[in-house]
Amino acid sequence: MGRRNTHTREELREIALQAAEDLVKAHGLTGLSARKVVNRIGYTVGSLYMVFNSIDDLIVQMNERTLDQLYEMLAASVAGQLSAATAIRALAQTYITFALTQTHRWLAVYQHRLPKGQTVPDSFTEKVTRMFELVQQQLTLLCPRRQPEEVALAARALWSGVHGICILGFDQKLEIAGGRSIQEVTGSLLDNYLAGFTYLAIRSNQ
Amino acid sequence: MGRRNTHTREELREIALQAAEDLVKAHGLTGLSARKVVNRIGYTVGSLYMVFNSIDDLIVQMNERTLDQLYEMLAASVAGQLSAATAIRALAQTYITFALTQTHRWLAVYQHRLPKGQTVPDSFTEKVTRMFELVQQQLTLLCPRRQPEEVALAARALWSGVHGICILGFDQKLEIAGGRSIQEVTGSLLDNYLAGFTYLAIRSNQ
DNA sequence: ACCTGAACACCGTTCAAGT
DNA sequence: ACCTGAACACCGTTCAAGT
Numbered sequence: 550m551g552r553r554n555t556h557t558r559e560e561l562r563e564i565a566l567q568a569a570e571d572l573v574k575a576h577g578l579t580g581l582s583a584r585k586v587v588n589r590i591g592y593t594v595g596s597l598y599m600v601f602n603s604i605d606d607l608i609v610q611m612n613e614r615t616l617d618q619l620y621e622m623l624a625a626s627v628a629g630q631l632s633a634a635t636a637i638r639a640l641a642q643t644y645i646t647f648a649l650t651q652t653h654r655w656l657a658v659y660q661h662r663l664p665k666g667q668t669v670p671d672s673f674t675e676k677v678t679r680m681f682e683l684v685q686q687q688l689t690l691l692c693p694r695r696q697p698e699e700v701a702l703a704a705r706a707l708w709s710g711v712h713g714i715c716i717l718g719f720d721q722k723l724e725i726a727g728g729r730s731i732q733e734v735t736g737s738l739l740d741n742y743l744a745g746f747t748y749l750a751i752r753s754n755q
Numbered sequence: 756m757g758r759r760n761t762h763t764r765e766e767l768r769e770i771a772l773q774a775a776e777d778l779v780k781a782h783g784l785t786g787l788s789a790r791k792v793v794n795r796i797g798y799t800v801g802s803l804y805m806v807f808n809s810i811d812d813l814i815v816q817m818n819e820r821t822l823d824q825l826y827e828m829l830a831a832s833v834a835g836q837l838s839a840a841t842a843i844r845a846l847a848q849t850y851i852t853f854a855l856t857q858t859h860r861w862l863a864v865y866q867h868r869l870p871k872g873q874t875v876p877d878s879f880t881e882k883v884t885r886m887f888e889l890v891q892q893q894l895t896l897l898c899p900r901r902q903p904e905e906v907a908l909a910a911r912a913l914w915s916g917v918h919g920i921c922i923l924g925f926d927q928k929l930e931i932a933g934g935r936s937i938q939e940v941t942g943s944l945l946d947n948y949l950a951g952f953t954y955l956a957i958r959s960n961q
Numbered sequence: 962a963c964c965t966g967a968a969c970a971c972c973g974t975t976c977a978a979g980t
Numbered sequence: 981a982c983c984t985g986a987a988c989a990c991c992g993t994t995c996a997a998g999t
Contacts, residue, residue, distance in 0.1 A: 553980095553983065579870065583973060593984055595975080604973060659926070660866065664785065699943075706920065706944040713919020714912065720865070737905075738912040742944070745951030759964065759999095789992060799965055801994080810992060 562600045562610075564590045569611045570654065578657040581608070605663055609673060612658045616676040619647050619655070623683055633690035634743070640684060641711050641735050648715045649731075659716065684708050692747060703746055710738045768806045768816075770796045775817045776860065784863040787814070811869055815879060818864045822882040825853050825861070829889055839896035840949070846890060847917050847941050854921045855937075865922065890914050898953060909952055916944045 556564065568589035572581045583597050583604050601607040626643040630636035648655045663669060685704035692700065718731040762770065774795035778787045789803050789810050807813040832849040836842035854861045869875060891910035898906065924937040 554981085558982095576871075577868070579868070582971085584971085594973080595985075596983055598974070599982075656868075659922070660868070662783070662785070662862075662866070665782075702939060702943045703947065705923075705940045706916070706947070709919040709923045709940060710912070710916030710944060711919070712923060713915040713917070716865070716922060717911075717915045717918060733908060734911045734915060737908045738916060738948070741909065741912070741951035741955065742948045743951065744955050745947035745949065748954050749947065749950050760962085764963095788990085790990085800992080801966075802964055804993070805963075 558600060561590075561592070561596070565597065565600060565607065566611055566614065569607055570614070573611070573653050573657050574651075575653075577653045578608070578660050583607075605661075605667070608657070608661050609663070609669060612661060613673055613676060615651070615654045615658055616673070616680075619644075620676060620679055620683075622647060623680065627683060627687065633687045636687045637684065637691070637707075637743070638739060640687070641739060642732075644711055645715060645731055645735060648719070652719065655715075656719065681705060681708055688746075691743070703742075707738070707742055710742070711735055714738065764806060767796075767798070767802070771803065771806060771813065772817055772820065775813055776820070779817070779859050779863050780857075781859075783859045784814070784866050789813075811867075811873070814863070814867050815869070815875060818867060819879055819882060821857070821860045821864055822879070822886075825850075826882065826885055826889075828853060829886060833889060833893065839893045842893045843890065843897070843913075843949070844945060846893070847945060848938075850917055851921060851937055851941060854925070858925065861921075862925065887911060887914055894952075897949070909948075913944070913948055916948070917941055920944065 565586055568586045569581055571589070572585055581604075584594055586607070587594055587597055597604075597607070601610070623640055623643050626639045627636045630639050681701075681704050684707060685701055688700045688703050688707070689695075689697070695703075714731055714734045718734070771792055774792045775787055777795070778791055787810075790800055792813070793800055793803055803810075803813070807816070829846055829849050832845045833842045836845050887907075887910050890913060891907055894906045894909050894913070895901075895903070901909075920937055920940045924940070
């Protein structure tokens, strides 16, 4: 026993995070445990604590990777758009598609909660902020004469709205009981919010 | 040991749910466990399974009580309002206040997820639907000429939006990084969405 | 019929002991 | 320095045994 050195610390971190991701993909955050992760990579429980402070630390790092991948897809979906209006709709559609196809990984980002006193690292918060800024940029293009603070507020309202629709959509809380699809509800949110946002902008300039 | 009969089945269920609620109030859903619940009420683990099918069953029943109380407060806040517009704002404010004051109980409703194949009972879904209908009623009063399906869609979009803002607001995901208060973001959502919803209604009637 | 408490298969985390 | 595996204090769930 002891001292195998088949992997560097960084390699160990990498394969552990990959194993964690696979477990979450297959069974959700509930299906993840320290022992299951190390079983997958041929180590024992103790070794996990050479690379991670706790199982929560591992989960946060796994979730940061999910946020990275989500951001890449969002950024890519904006790139090809001709107008700010279509770009915002593309962002929403990409977010929904990610939530629909990577449901377990996406849910894990929001489901996981750190114990009492702990807070998520700055790197995590930055990745969330980046997403809001992507929306904010397009809203600025849509209404260039609006105050930046108003646009920042709008980006948060709109993006939280899309997120809320996705969250409730998966909890059988939307579809059931005469409910509508996530796409339809998001369409209503974007149509009416953006109409209001641009209309009120015109009014305030008169 | 055995056969104390100090409580009826219904009383046992009641004090167990109350103990669970107290634990969640104090420490969140993570602070809840079958053993902690029975410790609080002077029983042993096994007895819990006389009244509940599983710990998830207990949590679902506890969450239904939270939804009941939330609904009562929402319904009460609408009662005193003079217009549909102020009623909708009152609903949002009551929802936010509930989330801010009963954070742990409110979070537990959305945080808890049933294992793989299981679904939440119909009684649970109905309690969620009731909330949407409260908003839907006011939107119907606000725009009486709109198709009922459009109003239903709007209620879901608007309410999911408010919910999303609350959820992200507590995950340090809104406030941090030049963020705004939950109240401000909700204000932006309501102002712009309702402006768009009523404006587009006028346009379509011209 | 009601309730216990031991048993089982799990957790996360720590750490002396081995190489 | 790296890694193990036993130990500890927890889980949820079951069920024979007691009253």
